[in-house]
Amino acid sequence: MKIGFDMLLWTAHVQPEHWAILEDIKKTGYDGAEIPIFEGSPDHYAELGQRMARMGLQPSGIAIIPTVDMNPIGAEPAQRDAALRHIEWVIECTAAMGARQVAGPLHSTIGHFSGDGPTPQEREWGVQFHRAAGDIAKKHGVTIMLEAINRFECYFVNTMEDLAAHLDAVDHPNISGMYDTFHANIEEKNPVAAIGALGRHLSFVHISENDRGTPGRGHVDFKSTFKALRGAGFDGWMTIEAFGRALPPLAAATRVWRDFFPAPSQVYREGYKLIRDGWDAT
Numbered sequence: 001m002k003i004g005f006d007m008l009l010w011t012a013h014v015q016p017e018h019w020a021i022l023e024d025i026k027k028t029g030y031d032g033a034e035i036p037i038f039e040g041s042p043d044h045y046a047e048l049g050q051r052m053a054r055m056g057l058q059p060s061g062i063a064i065i066p067t068v069d070m071n072p073i074g075a076e077p078a079q080r081d082a083a084l085r086h087i088e089w090v091i092e093c094t095a096a097m098g099a100r101q102v103a104g105p106l107h108s109t110i111g112h113f114s115g116d117g118p119t120p121q122e123r124e125w126g127v128q129f130h131r132a133a134g135d136i137a138k139k140h141g142v143t144i145m146l147e148a149i150n151r152f153e154c155y156f157v158n159t160m161e162d163l164a165a166h167l168d169a170v171d172h173p174n175i176s177g178m179y180d181t182f183h184a185n186i187e188e189k190n191p192v193a194a195i196g197a198l199g200r201h202l203s204f205v206h207i208s209e210n211d212r213g214t215p216g217r218g219h220v221d222f223k224s225t226f227k228a229l230r231g232a233g234f235d236g237w238m239t240i241e242a243f244g245r246a247l248p249p250l251a252a253a254t255r256v257w258r259d260f261f262p263a264p265s266q267v268y269r270e271g272y273k274l275i276r277d278g279w280d281a282t
Contacts, residue, residue, distance in 0.1 A: 003275050004239035005268050006034040006062060006206075010246055013039050014048055022055060024265070028272050032058035034239045035097060038066070042096035049097035060237065061094040061102035064110045071109040072129040073122040073156060080125060087133045087144075095140035101237075103145040103178050103204055106133075107166070108156040110149070111253060118156050126156065127169045134172030145178040145204040150186040152255075159187050160197040167201045177201035179229075181220050182208035182241070191225040195232050205229065205238045207275060212243040213260025214267045216274040226282045238279075240271040 005025050007014050014022075014035055025033055035048065052059050065072060070082035087106060094102040107126055118126075130144070137144050148163040157163050163177050177198055181191075188194035195202060209218040216222065245251045245259065261267050 001235055001279055002031040002058070002237050003029070003272060004032040004034050004058075004060060004237050005030050005271070006036075006239055006241040008034075008036050008062065008247075008250065009242050009244060009264050009267060012036045012247055012250060019051065021264075022052065022057060025268055026055050026057050028269055029276065030057065030268070030272060032060060032237070032239075034060050034062045034103070034241070035099070037061045037063040037090050037093045037102065040093065042092045045093040045097040049099070053098065059097045059099040060239065061090065061097065061099050062241075063090045063102055063104045063106060065106060065108060066110065068109045068112050071112065072106075073108050073118070073125045080129060083129060084132055084136075087129075088136050091133075091137050091140050091142050091144075094142050100141060101143045101145055101204065103147055103206070103239075105147045105149045105154060105157075106144055107146055108154050110153060113155050116155070122156065123166070123169070126166060130166075130170040130175045131172055134170065134174040137174040138172075143174050143176055143203065145176050147178050147180055147206070148183060148187070149180070150183045152186075158183075160184070160194040164198050164201055176203040178204035178206060180206035180208060180241070181222070181225055182206070182210065182212060185210045185220050191221060192228040192231070195225075195228040195234075199232075202232060202234055204236055205234070206241045207238050207271065208241040209260075211260050212241075212254060212256060214242070215240060215271040217261075217270070222274060222278055223282075226278045230279075230282045238275050240268065240275070242267045242271070
């Protein structure tokens with residue numbers, strides 16, 4: 001098992017002013033950092049990956065579908081074409097960084113709603129999109145790890161059962177799934193059932209407290225989560241995802257209106273200890 005930390009706590013675009021943060025993350029004990037891929041060119045990510053390699057940190061990517069004009073399940077062909085161009089750019093940046101995986105709700109436009117659940121046609125468009133995206137990812141040696149997010153943030157894939165059914169239909173080796181403790185806290189009855197529902201598709205885990213703050217200071221049942229992951233034979237990345245008010249657009253999108261921790265260092269230091277001690281004790 002490896003432990004990572006998501007840089008979205010500070011920025012949507014990691015640059016030289018964030019080197020000291022990455023260095024302290026490494027000093028804390030982390031194996032890697034999750035890098036937002038929201039803007040920039042592959043050259044930028046190649047330089048960042050080289051810098052991280054010198055620090056001894058392994059990179060992974062995190063991305064979203066930001067606008068409705070590139071919605072993978074949009075009714076207009078132009079939307080779906082734009083979504084494929086967007087995911088190709090995400091994959092190219094991921095590969096340039098030296099990362100082998102990129103995670104996130106890369107199945108529909110975040111925050112966009114139709115007023116109903118997904119239609120059979122939208123599900124089919126989603127399958128077509130991910131088969132095509134999987135082929136692109138395979139060429140670059142990258143795996144896309146889809147994230148089910150709660151019903152307040154999307155309507156296409158909300159539960160582990162939803163995600164597993166979609167991944168079964170896609171059936172592509174470079175399209176996999178992830179488990180997020182924040183979203184599961186909203187949508188699932190218990191971690192054992194949820195992780196069991198995702199089954200063979202489980203490839204990655206986000207550790208995130210119920211308030212998006214410091215893991216272990218809320219009410220997510222991490223002890224049961226670690227036990228369920230151990231029982232499922234999971235031995236991959238556990239990456240902490242937390243949000244604050246440093247980025248106003250992200251704070252608005254994630255409904256973060258107040259501070260959940262005195263300093264980011266509390267999140268990554270206590271979070272690391274929670275995972276390391278909790279996993280070793282399971």
